[in-house]
Amino acid sequence: MTAPAGQGTCLVVDDSRVVRKAARRILEGLGFQVREAGDGAEALAACRAEMPRAVLLDRNMPVMDGIAFLRAARAEFGPDRPVVVLCTTEAAMERIVEALEAGAQEYVMKPFDAALLQDKLIQAGLLPDPAA
Amino acid sequence: MTPRSFAFIAALVKSRSGLVLAAEQGYMLETRLGPILKREGLADFEALAERLQGPGGHRLAEAVTEALTTNESSFFRDGRPFEHLRRLLPGLAAARGAGMPLRLWSAACSTGQEAYSIAMILAELAPQLGGCRADILGTDISQAVVTRARQGRFSQFEVQRGLPARLLVRHFRQEEGRWQVAPDLREMIRFERWNLLADLRPLGRFDVIFCRNVLIYFDAPTKARVLEAMAAQLAPDGVLYLGGAETVLGLTDRLVALPGERGAYRRAGMAALAG
């Protein structure tokens, strides 16, 4: 793999600290600067304070869930910013369609590993395609 | 495994499929062939070598060869050839017109991801192809992967590798935790068992050939032979795509790289035709 360069900031939104930590490790390895939020409301506040390039977003969270965050973010910041990658155990087709319609750029079904996340970030246009 | 049995099995597999097994792959051979020993009630690889030479050895040789193929694949693998195909297809379709279907071949298709990726591109480009129809053929030496490719059923892990979520929801249905390719896409593709070392002429003429990540397993004379046989099946304005670690250089002069492209080739002497 090429040496990770600055890929910008990725906000990891998940109510599990363990998951946030695992995601952070992978994302930092891919060259992202990582910030964390424990639910959608925290994430929205973090975006208002400083817009991240990307958001890795869990679905089921207390206070404000992933879809509610996504809808709020799209209403407030528009369709392209930040790039949102859902990352959830919800793997039903309707859930994926719902997320895409709400404005997510990509969708990761857990469990995932570093290779899969990297692949999805490439598909979301957040990382250069190594084959290109 | 004794060197003798290894040499016998390696020679058999190479003559049947072109796959070259190096001496240091003895361990891989043992793990991959273990299930066959068990199923056939054979004590060891010496017994297997013996059985392969006896009556019914042909069928067993087929199973041994299949077991030693590497079937790794993913959707839109290596991106680049598929980007090129997107740019290529409108021109090809215009050249053929509505009466002549485009013919595309995934020549070592494994479990079908490559052929389905091509089908998704054709579905996406349909409005620009002016009613030109397209037929996709997927072939592989292994019956097991051809059967899986025909089913078009993939795991959650497989549909996340290389496949954007918007294409997943457009072209797949969810069935009991597996992802099933939708009928309209499946209808575009025929999957057949075919050995690349066999006569390729019965397959007919192709506008596009994907032959990726299979020549790497062959020695140079076998690569050259397969490349020349494929060149003969390629339309004058057609394109052949090879894998990232594969080339025609030093193997054949019947194929030349498209200017400025990596891994995309056309027939030699056809410069004026390939846009």
Ligand SMILES: C[S@@+](CC[C@H](N)C(=O)[O-])C[C@H]1O[C@@H](n2cnc3c(N)ncnc32)[C@H](O)[C@@H]1O
């Ligand atoms: C690594 S897969 C490549 C799949 C796909 N083309 C890709 O690039 O993702 C290689 C495939 O080549 C097949 N293969 C090996 N030798 C062959 C032969 N002589 N004729 C046809 N297929 C062969 C194997 O069965 C295997 O499925």
